[in-house]
Amino acid sequence: xxxxxxxxxxxxxxxxxxxxxxxxxxxxxxxxxxxxxxxxxxxxxxxxxxxxxxxxxxxxxxxxxxxxxxxxxxxxxxxxxxxxxxxxxxxxxxxxxxxxxxxxxxxxxxxxxxxxxxxxxxxxxxxxxxxxxxxxxxxxxxxxxxxxxxxxxxxxxxxxxxxxxxxxxxxxxxxxxxxxxxxxxxxxxxxxxxxxxxxxxxxxxxxxxxxxx
Numbered sequence: 001x002x003x004x005x006x007x008x009x010x011x012x013x014x015x016x017x018x019x020x021x022x023x024x025x026x027x028x029x030x031x032x033x034x035x036x037x038x039x040x041x042x043x044x045x046x047x048x049x050x051x052x053x054x055x056x057x058x059x060x061x062x063x064x065x066x067x068x069x070x071x072x073x074x075x076x077x078x079x080x081x082x083x084x085x086x087x088x089x090x091x092x093x094x095x096x097x098x099x100x101x102x103x104x105x106x107x108x109x110x111x112x113x114x115x116x117x118x119x120x121x122x123x124x125x126x127x128x129x130x131x132x133x134x135x136x137x138x139x140x141x142x143x144x145x146x147x148x149x150x151x152x153x154x155x156x157x158x159x160x161x162x163x164x165x166x167x168x169x170x171x172x173x174x175x176x177x178x179x180x181x182x183x184x185x186x187x188x189x190x191x192x193x194x195x196x197x198x199x200x201x202x203x204x205x206x207x208x209x210x211x212x213x
Contacts, residue, residue: 021176028173032058044145053138060130061170065179069123076122131186136193139163143201149212151205156198163194 041050060068139160146159167190171182 025173025176028169028176032169041142041145046141046145050138050141050145053134053141057134057138057170060134061173061180062177064177072123072126076126127186128189131189132193135163135167135190136197139194139197140201143198147198147201147205149205150209151202153202156202160195160198163198164191167191167194 036054041047041054044050142163143156143159147156164187167187171184171187174180174182
């Protein structure tokens, strides 16, 4: 459980925990399969791309956290080795030996300020970029498939609500794999990317309807 910057982790897992995880995981996968069977996205336009994107998301969910983080870290190190940053050499500054050195004054005492949060690491940034990219792609393809010209605002709203529900369900599912947990920030990033994709397709369909009524 995560509350602000405090993480509470159980010391010892109960013997029945694996069975409960198996039960909820099976229940989730069954509901996901029934939804796919009801929507049958593979029969619609861009259906193959939608199915591949869904499988990519599901693969990222079931992977263990340590394995996923290590893979991302190795990829970042590989990119850094292939594209090293150029080192800038500062020009030498000539000093006059006759000038008197002035002792630096100590900075004035200031009231203690709360420390700022540490910047996000490369792994965390990659997680955020991956969430935004994959879920935006899913929303873009789904909107192209389900929004016709002229687009209906009600259908666009229902589509966005279903995508947000799917994103929230994937976050809940991350309680089951080892060393994984749900994160509201991931849900916010997913929702922002999906909202932008649905609005973009909605406007494109509206323009298409105006040009070719």
